[in-house]
Amino acid sequence: MNKSLLAVAVASLLSPISNLHAQQASADETMVVTANRFEQSTESVVAQVEVVTRQDIDRIQAKSLTDVFRRLTGIQVSQNGGRGQQASIFVRGANSDQVLVLIDGIRFARAAKGGVDFSQLPITFVDRVEYVRGARAAMYGSEAIGGVINIITVANSDNEKTAVSAGLGSLDYEELSFVSGTKVGENGHLNVSVGYDSDEGYNVHPMPGINDGDRHGFESRNALIGYVHNFDQQWSGFANFRMFETISQYDGSYVDYVTGAPVHSYKEAEVQNSTFAAGVKYSGSELKSDFLVNYQNQDNWNYEQSLGKNSASATSDELEQLNVQWVNSYKLTSALTLSGGVDWRDEAYIVKPSNTEYDRTNVAYFAALNADADKLFGELSLRVDDNEQFGTETTYNTGLGYRYAEWLVVKAAYGTSFKAPNLYQLYSYYGNAQLEAEKADSFELTFGGLIKDVDWSITGYDTNVEDLIDYNYATSKYYNTDGESQLRGVEMVVGFDTSFINHQVSANFQDPEDQSGEQLIRRAKKIYKYNAVVSFDEVDVSLGYQYVGERPDFSEDLAAYSLFDVSVNYYANENLTLNGRVDNLTDEEYETAGGYPSPERTYYVNATYQF
Template structure:
């Protein structure tokens, strides 16, 4: 059966989009449907495998640093707790997906970015702004979706080895291939870092211990992905991603100083077309976030969570410029812990709908969703976006959306701490943007304001309650240009995430820098490529009260990279991080890497 829905979607999305000679990059996270990255009405960033390789990134922190609207806090190096903040919202206000499957801990409410294996990633889509009306809870600040490698084409082996500072030894090996209808990819990766002292704390500050040792990190990951396109149009696909980690940190006999973790995502999907303009998708998946803590080798505690999900989505094209989407989501969260929670499971059922259309120079996206949660009942969210093409090269956008964040199991049921009467945190966001393409390259500028109510804070007895409100305002800029054969990539983030009620009213939310700037330049000299990046962040506070002793100074990092392709299959890379040996912190008392030198040898067979 001839299938034309994707073409209709792209036709509607790229009406009056920026003209260029190359095919438009296609993303799916902003609308849950295929859409041109240039034409989406959301503020987005796409990070490809080629960009990850050229960054010579070894962690998600390396990959995400410098993304517009995004700041990071890390507790002492590789494998240590890493918080990602989008548009100044909390770390648990960011929804994280892997191949369409929601990941993260049901107890803490955040994803373990530090344990996501970069070697297994094919691309990352980052959508800024509320997306709860499409995905449900957590998408207040935005959505980060990670896509693992798929494979395809001729049988292609690959391998890499990295060695460098802080006792770093990483290796990976993979095999991918496929035929006219099927594809597969398999890859294993191992990362070993001897590390440095994670925390310079004392018995009364920081990590509340004094352990001046090297805190290492070791992880082994496996990625499997395969699919088949049947003659009747049915497309079946399955993925497995698993990472086993061992992490050392500075801690006590109460919190432990060693941890063994498992991050696992298993999923599968079926896509078929009951009618020519109707595409149906069924997706099922399960994610695990498991952690067992030890103190000097002796068992301390266990926190294992699992999220099972099921999605049914229908996309119906109406002509060449309109697309209707309707579907249902189901999610079950479970906790298996050495700590006895009052409840260890809850369900969430939801229905959602969306309209996308183009009318000449005008583009519209409208979506709504109704969630019914076993713990807090029903909640409805919505979003409306509008775009107007001022010319073939410039477009104005505006949007408004609501979102919510369900309380975590820790906030609800942790013994002696949680409160089962907590309500979801609510948000309202408005945004305007201007984007264009000129002779030198493409650019975008977005301004936003998000108001959060029922923000979960603490009462006088340090119990969680819905007492706080916050207003997040900011401006994001992106520029990709080419000048005198030099590639230039610049991002700018200016944000003001402030509490607007409670005893800390008027104070900044903690661990979020108010300014961030990244400037990257690169140039190809035949088989040699050189690049340099400058990344700087402004001040931040480590506490909600913004006390003077908790103020963290701004900092700037200068990195240099080079690579030499000495044959079509072999690539040698070198990276010098923090060239000026800057000492800095993104969380008070937790050290960050100083100057470091790394070399990578890559092999990729040509198809």
């Protein structure tokens, strides 16, 4: 990390990733678009926000998005084993399907069962991640209870460099990528990204005497092409296409409950996802307006590897989603911005081979007023979602911040949110067409500031969720629970420099409870994280540490664990960078999902040539 980047990191509301946002004025403001759907300085955002740049991703040598998320404040990762296995996250105790995931500002079409599997999303074409904690339904609608994660790709980047990267690692890991950005004429810009990675894996669900010797690996291919054209200083247009295909092996072995005989099952899951987006943008001195259309299609297969995906026992489904959105912002004065727009979405769930199709349409209107004066800043937003399946939901959010001094900034926010039942929960064999949307209200209070070059913040939050959707194993149906689930906690973040070392420390103390007062499955009450970057002229070293406390699972309690990861980057010259990474440095034995041991110590090496 160079000196200017260290200065930015110290002058920001620091997170476990080096580029968190400034709460006090600085010459190097961090700008975000995710919090309120228009570009603004993080100093004017009431919510807690973190930004991860491509440089951050490369510095820690992240092999997947879960590697990035593990370092972020308030996030806990749960995964059924190693690379390519199903991975979900919890944000401040909120479930994975209560966290809205965007790709380039558009809702990502979820898997059939509703939760985004982060192990499937390729990191090759990721340019930036913006992470907003807390309720954002008044901006985005369903699922934005715990927060919003916006994965911004290289599709609209103005980068004019080309890089080729190759790497090897433990478990026969291989990776190869090509990313290029170039000008086309005077007013155009073309971005291309292609990536491949795979590993042979290990036995992620060992059952002695049944699946001995099995290895559950992963293979991914991805590509992206994007073009941006500037018609003049105010008008621009864009079009892009991206796709990824993943194949992962997993264990389906079991003991027959009638005969008691073991049954070996070696299965594969295949995902094919493609997305096309196009739009136009107007950017004037006061008015900014974006109009875009986005179409997503995802096919999913599950089958016995020996039989293939065309076998009679294979299962498959298809998910389609068409989005149209129009977002506007107008600067009323130097301190006031009015924004609003329309979101239209049609989504379909298709069960194969019968080709039974279930679909629904959602139309939403939203408006917001944001203020940023000398001492005060705040936001007020309202959204109405009209869904043909579950009716109308109205959500709102209000927040106020006060800059008392450099050493103290106070922020408070209150918002309502909801999560609509997904199409699988409604219409599958296990579905319940009478399900209602989950509803939540959230309050948070933050104190932060800069004291003698130590950046600090403390946030308390309280979220209550009604009508939580759960699965009844007795009836094999989804249902709405009675009572309220409560997600309460305190998160503390501190960042500082000592000589050439940048330190980031966070601690989360949370109490995620279901309607019966029991601790929610797989959610720890204590999470500690420490991240450091040691910078020299030609070398930087990144160290990551996390402690996750014990937590209940379906049939057993999961033990607490501590993990150390380290990565080294050697900048041989202006073109060539050599990298090394060690995950689970102390070879800790741990599980984030019961019965699925996480990887042992693993090693990776990588070389990147840029021209």
